[in-house]
Amino acid sequence: MxxxxxxxxxxxxxxxxxxxxxxxxxxxxxxxxSTDVPALHKVALRDIGRGEAILKYGQTMGFAxxxxxxxxxxxxxxxxxxxxxxxxxxCSKVTPTxxxxxxxxxxxxxYRRANGKVGTRNFIGILTTVNCSATVARAIAQQISFSGxxxxxxxxxxxxxxxxxxxxxxxxxxxxxxxxxxxxxGYARHPNFGGVLMVGLGxxxxxxxxxxxxxxxxxxxxxxxxxxxDSGGTRVSIEKGIAAVREMLPRVNNFQRETxxxxxxxxxxxxxxxxxxxxxxxNPALGIAGDILIRHGGTVILSETPEIYGxxxxxxxxxxxxxxxxxxxxxxxxxxxxxxxxxxxxxxNPSPGNKAGGLTTIMEKSLGAQAKSGSTNLNAVYLYxxxxxxxxxxxxxxxxxxxxxxxGQIASGAQIICFTTGRGSAFGCKxxxxxxxxxNTQLYERMKEDIDLNCGSVLDGEISLEECGEKIFRYILKxxxxxxxxxxxxxxxxxxxTPWKIxxxx
Numbered sequence: 001m002x003x004x005x006x007x008x009x010x011x012x013x014x015x016x017x018x019x020x021x022x023x024x025x026x027x028x029x030x031x032x033x034s035t036d037v038p039a040l041h042k043v044a045l046r047d048i049g050r051g052e053a054i055l056k057y058g059q060t061m062g063f064a065x066x067x068x069x070x071x072x073x074x075x076x077x078x079x080x081x082x083x084x085x086x087x088x089x090x091c092s093k094v095t096p097t098x099x100x101x102x103x104x105x106x107x108x109x110x111y112r113r114a115n116g117k118v119g120t121r122n123f124i125g126i127l128t129t130v131n132c133s134a135t136v137a138r139a140i141a142q143q144i145s146f147s148g149x150x151x152x153x154x155x156x157x158x159x160x161x162x163x164x165x166x167x168x169x170x171x172x173x174x175x176x177x178x179x180x181x182x183x184x185x186g187y188a189r190h191p192n193f194g195g196v197l198m199v200g201l202g203x204x205x206x207x208x209x210x211x212x213x214x215x216x217x218x219x220x221x222x223x224x225x226x227x228x229x230d231s232g233g234t235r236v237s238i239e240k241g242i243a244a245v246r247e248m249l250p251r252v253n254n255f256q257r258e259t260x261x262x263x264x265x266x267x268x269x270x271x272x273x274x275x276x277x278x279x280x281x282x283n284p285a286l287g288i289a290g291d292i293l294i295r296h297g298g299t300v301i302l303s304e305t306p307e308i309y310g311x312x313x314x315x316x317x318x319x320x321x322x323x324x325x326x327x328x329x330x331x332x333x334x335x336x337x338x339x340x341x342x343x344x345x346x347x348x349n350p351s352p353g354n355k356a357g358g359l360t361t362i363m364e365k366s367l368g369a370q371a372k373s374g375s376t377n378l379n380a381v382y383l384y385x386x387x388x389x390x391x392x393x394x395x396x397x398x399x400x401x402x403x404x405x406x407x408g409q410i411a412s413g414a415q416i417i418c419f420t421t422g423r424g425s426a427f428g429c430k431x432x433x434x435x436x437x438x439x440n441t442q443l444y445e446r447m448k449e450d451i452d453l454n455c456g457s458v459l460d461g462e463i464s465l466e467e468c469g470e471k472i473f474r475y476i477l478k479x480x481x482x483x484x485x486x487x488x489x490x491x492x493x494x495x496x497x498t499p500w501k502i503x504x505x506x
Contacts, residue, residue, distance in 0.1 A: 002017075002026075002027045003016065003017055003018065003020060003024070003026060003027050004016055004017065004026055004027070004043060005017060005280065006045065007056060007057050007058075007280065008055070008056070008057055008058030008059075009058070010055050010058045011045070011055045011056050011057070011058065012044065012045055012046055012048055012054060012055050013042040013043060013044055013045060013054055013055065013056055013074050014026075014042065014043055014045050015040060015041070015042060015043075015276050015277075015280070015358065016037045016038070016039060016040065016041055016042075016043055017039070017040075017459075018039050019036070019037070019038050019039040020033055020036070020037050020043075021033070021036050022034060022035050022036050026043075026071075029045070031045065031070055031071050032071055033071045033072075034069055034070075034071040034072050035071070035072050035073045036073070037073045038073075038358070039358075040275055040276040040277060040357055040358035040440075041073060041074075041075055041276070041358045042054075042056070042073070042074040042075065042079075042276075042358065042360070043071065043072065043073060043074060044068045044069065044070050044071065044072050044074050045070065046070045047067070047068070047069055047070050048064045048067070048068040048074075049064065049067055050064055050065070050066050050067045051063055051064060052064050053084065054074060054079055056364060056367065057279070057367045057368070059311070059314075059363075059367050060084035060085075060363065061079075061310075061360070061361055061363045061364035061367060062079040062080060062081060062082065062360060062361040062363060062364065063079070063080055063081070063082040064078060064079060065078050065079065065080045066078050074360070075355070075358075075360050076355060076360055079360045079361065080361070081347045081361050081362070081363065084310070084363065086312075086313035087313055087317070088312075088313045088316045088317070088325070088329075089313070089316065089317040090316055090317070090319060090322045090325040091316075091317070091318075091319055091320070091321065091322060091325065092317045093317040093318050094318060094319070094320060094377050095375075095376075095377065097294060097295060097376055097377065097392065098295060099295055099296075099297065100295050100296055100297075105261050105262060105263065105296050105297060106261070106262040106296050106473075106477060107259050107260060107261050107262060107477075108120075108259075108260060108262060108265070108477045108480040108481045109257040109258065109259055109260070109480075109481040109482060110257060110258070110260045110264065110415075110480060110481070111191065111194065111255045111256075111257060111258075112258055112260060113191045115189065115191075117189075117191035117264075117413075118191055118260050118264040118265075118415070119190075119191035119192040119193070119194070119415060119431075120191075120192060120265075120415040120416055120432070120433060120479070120480040120481075120482075121157045121192040121415075121430075121431050121432070121433065122155055122156055122157050122192070122194045122252060122255050123156070123157045123158055123159070123160055123192060123193050123194065123430060123431040124144075124156065124158075124159045124160075124193065124194060124195040124196070124197070124245055124248055124249070124252055125159075125160055125162060125187065125190075125193045125195070125196045125197070125431060126140055126141055126159065126160065126161040126162065126196075126197045126198075126199060126241065126245075127162055127184060127187055127188060127196060127197070127198045127199070128161070128162065128163050128164065128167070128198075128199055128200070129167050129184065129198065129199070129200040129201075129204060129206045129207070129208050129211060130166075130167030130168050130200055130201050130204035130205075130206055131163070131164060131165050131166065131167060131168070132167075132168070132201040132204065132228070133163075133199040133200055133201050133227075133228060133237075134161075134163035134164075135234070136199055136228055136234060136237045136238055136241065137161035137162075137163055137197075137199050137241070138161045138163060139238045139241075140159070140161065140197070140199075140238055140241035140242050140245060141159045141160060141161035141494075142161075143238070143242050144159045144242065144245050144246075144249075145158065145159055149246070149249070150249075152249075153249050153250070153252070153253035154253070155252070155253045155254070155255060155256065156194065156249060156252050156253050157431075158430075159245060160430045160431065160493065160494055161494070162187065162430075162497035163497065164497055164498065164499055165501070166180060166206075166499060166501050166505075167180070167200075167204050167205065167206040168201075168204040168205045168206065169205070169505045169506055170205050170206075170501075170503060170504075170505060170506070171205075171503055171504075171506075172205050174503065175502050175503060176501065176502040176503035177205070177206075179383070179384050179385060179499070179500055179502055180206060180499050180500075180501075181206070181211055181214060181215065182383070182384070182385035182386060182411060183384075183385040183407065183408065183411045183499045183500075184198070184206070184211055184215070185211070185214075185215040185217070185385075185411075186385050186387065186410070186411030186412060186413065187410070187411055188215065188217055188223065189215075189217075190410065190411075190413070190415075190431060191413075191415060192415055192431035192432055193431055194222060194248075194251075194252035194255050195222040195223070195245075195248035195249075195251065195252045196222065196223050196224075197223075197224050197225070197241055197244055197245060197248075198211070198212075198223075198224070198225040198226075199225070199226065199227070199228070199237065199241060200225075200226075200227040200228070201227060201228050201229060202227035202228060202229030202230055203229065208225050208226070208227055212225060221248070221251055222248055222251055222252065224244045224248075226240060257481070257482065261296070261297065262293060262296040262297065262298050262477065263296060263297025263298050263391070264298070265293060265298040265299065265415060265416065265476070265480060266298070266299040266300075266301065266388055266412075266413045266414045266415055266416075267290065267293060267298065267299070267300050267301070267414060267415075267416050267417070267418055267476060268301045268303065268406060268409030268410065268412075268414035268416070268417045268418070268432070269286060269290065269300060269301060269302050269303070269372040269373070269417075269418055270303070270304070270402055270405060270406055270409075270417055270418065270419040270420070270434075271283060271304070271307070271369050271372060271419065271420040271421065272402040272419060272420075272421055272425040272427065273353055273354075273357075273421040273422060273423035273424055273425040274350075274354050274357065274359060274365060274368065274369070274420070274421065274422050274423070274439070275354070275357025275358055275359065275422025275423055275439055275440065276357055276358030276359055276368075276422070277422055277439040277440050277456070277459065278368050278369070278420055278421070278422045278439045279365075279367060279368015279369065279371050280368070280439070280458075280459065281439045281440070281455040281456055281458045281459055281465075281468075282420035282421070282422070282437045282438065282439040282455040282456075283368055283369060283371035283372045283420055283439075284371040284372075284465055284469075285437070285455045285458060285465055285468040285469045285472060286371075286372050286418055286420055286437060286455075286469070286472060287371050287372050287373055287374035287375065287469070288374060288465060288466060288468070288469025288470070288472075289374075289418070289469045289470070289472035289473040289476065290372070290373070290374040290376075290393065291374040291375055291376055291469070292469060292470065292473040293473060293476070294374070294376050294391075294392050294393060297391065298391070299388060299390070299391050299392060299393075299394065299413075300373075300374070300392070300393050300394070301388065301394055301395070301396050301409050301412060301414055302315075302370070302372060302373045302393065302394070302395050302396075303395065303396045303397070303398040303405045303408065303409055304369065304398055304399070304400040304402075304405050305331055305332065305335050305397050305398060305399070305400070306335060306339075306346050306362070306399065306400040307362070307365060307366055307369045307400040308332075308366050308369060308370050309332065309335065309346050309362055309363075309366050310361070310362055310363030310364075310366040310367065311363065311366035311367045311369070311370045312328060312329065312332050312366075314367075314370055315328060315370060315373065315378050315395070316328060316329065316378075318373075318375075318376070318377050318378050318393075319377070319378045320377045320378060320379050324378055324379070324380060324381055325378075327381035328378070328381050328395060331381065331395075331397045334397075346362055347361060347362045350362060350364075350365050353423045354423070356423075357422050357423050372420065373393055374393065376392060376393045377392065377393065378393050378394070378395060379391070379392040379393055379394055380394040380395070381394070381395045381396075381397070382394060382395065382396045382397065382412060383396070383397055384396065384397050384398050384408040384411075384500050385407075385408045385411035385412055385499075385500075386412055387412060387413060388412045388413045388414075396408060396409060396412050398500065399500060401498075402419070402425070402427060403427070403429070403496045403497075403498035404498045404499070404500045406419075406427075406429045406432075406434075406496070407429070407496070407497055407498050407499055407500070408499075408500060410429060410431070410432045414432055415432055415480065416432055416433055416434075416435065416476060416479060416480060417429055417432050417433070417434045417435070418434075418435045418437065418472070418476065419434050419435065419436050419437065420436075420437045420438075420439060420455070421436060421437070421438060421439065421443070421451075422438070422439035422440060422443060423443070424438075424443055424446070424447050424450070425450075426450060426487075426492065427487060427492060427496060428485075428487035428488060428490070428491075428492025428493035428496060429492075429493055429496050429497075430493030430494060430496075430497075431493075433479050433484070433485045433487075433488055434485055434487045434488075434492070434493070435452050435453070435472075435475065435476065435479055435485055436450055436451045436452050436453075436485070436486060436487060437451070437452065437453050437454075437455050437472065438451045438453070438454050438455060438456055439455055439456060440456040440459065441454055441456035441457065441459075441460055442456070443456070444456055449486060449490065450486050450487070450490065451486060452475065452485055452486050453471065453472060453475060455468055455472075
């Protein structure tokens with residue numbers, strides 16, 4: 001077997017499968033390593049001149065900052081970002097989607113809600129419009145959760161308090177306000193909640209009454225809202241919330257799973273703690289699973305805008321219309337401006353862990369990350385937490401920081417998150433189950449209690465990418481039908497609600 005991976009015939013670098021010492025002969029050529037190369041890091045397959053493009057996946061991932069001799073380690077010491085020529089080719093690779101017939105469409109067991117949406121879980125959620133109501137919300141959830149009352153309601157998955165750091169000390173209009181309001185709106189209507197309690201303080205910027213008015217929400221049998229100040233203080237507000245949840249419990253417990261088509265599923269795609277194999281195994285396998293879901297009529301959300309930076313042209317080529325391609329590039333330009341005015345470079349990502357795992361530039365990371373999007377057309381571009389209405393592959397703008405990005409995807413309607421990782425990531429995101437996919441077998445063996453499926457078996461030769469994608473798709477249907485993910489079994493998801501804070505805190 002080869003001791004390196006060359007991913008495309010144009011590539012002038014390869015990935016060392018394991019740590020290799022200087023002098024090692026590469027199995028696929030007469031080349032010998034002139035330097036030690038860590039596992040999953042890159043080696044030059046030929047001489048690369050200073051300023052020459054470094055190619056991986058057949059695409060530019062960086063430029064040589066100095067002359068690099070064949071057989072040398074290629075990483076941050078000799079590879080830098082630069083302006084690459086990109087073929088944006090609007091809509092040039094659009095292809096018709098081959099949908100399965102109605103009789104062949106896959107199905108799962110979900111909770112059909114009154115608004116027609118389908119949930120994969122049946123939680124009661126306690127939303128806080130401001131950090132000041134976090135203590136009250138947690139006290140309500142803890143009292144119900146630890147009292148043993150939930151044993152009487154087997155169809156209720158739990159009571160979760162979703163607290164955060166914002167809601168006040170912010171502008172009362174504009175981009176930051178609208179982003180946060182959309183997030184609350186999306187969670188309040190989310191089909192994985194059978195009931196929702198919304199608690200505010202009373203004097204904050206994000207007023208409960210205004211959220212209800214602007215979102216068209218109103219109190220009913222499974223939605224209740226109030227403020228601590230109007231209720232008479234902390235103790236009374238906790239008692240009021242406990243009473244409200246107790247009233248909801250039998251109603252929420254009455255929801256029953258029923259067989260529904262896979263076309264009702266919206267799956268959010270995430271990658272975190274990535275390594276050089278993420279773009280080789282886990283991400284493309286997840287892309288194949290997404291393609292299958294889309295052929296069955298479902299929806300897939302790609303996000304993390306800074307982590308498609310440098311690979312956005314691969315998505316504009318698949319945009320269903322020039323307008324969609326322009327919308328995607330508009331979000332890229334927004335991020336260039338946003339990072340510039342905050343004195344941050346988009347290439348600050350990859351993280352130290354990504355770099356230790358063999359990733360050098362954001363372009364390299366993005367080329368691997370966009371593989372999660374599969375091969376179908378890009379049908380829409382949405383703002384953070386905007387409600388998803390278009391089927392198929394869509395893009396939702398978000399930071400690359402996983403908790404913030406996943407929060408936005410769930411607010412947009414995702415009932416399940418699929419999360420690839422190469423280094424190991426600890427994450428969950430109630431009310432949506434989070435499926436963890438490892439890029440390599442070593443990680444899977446080391447963190448079996450955290451990882452649901454091992455995509456490293458593709459590199460091990462045990463399974464093809466297509467078979468791995470099919471396996472992920474079938475697992476998504478199992479989780480949607482109620483089987484618990486590893487992160488759910490470990491209790492993740494109560495602390496990862498992280499709305500995107502845009503703008504100044506004042």
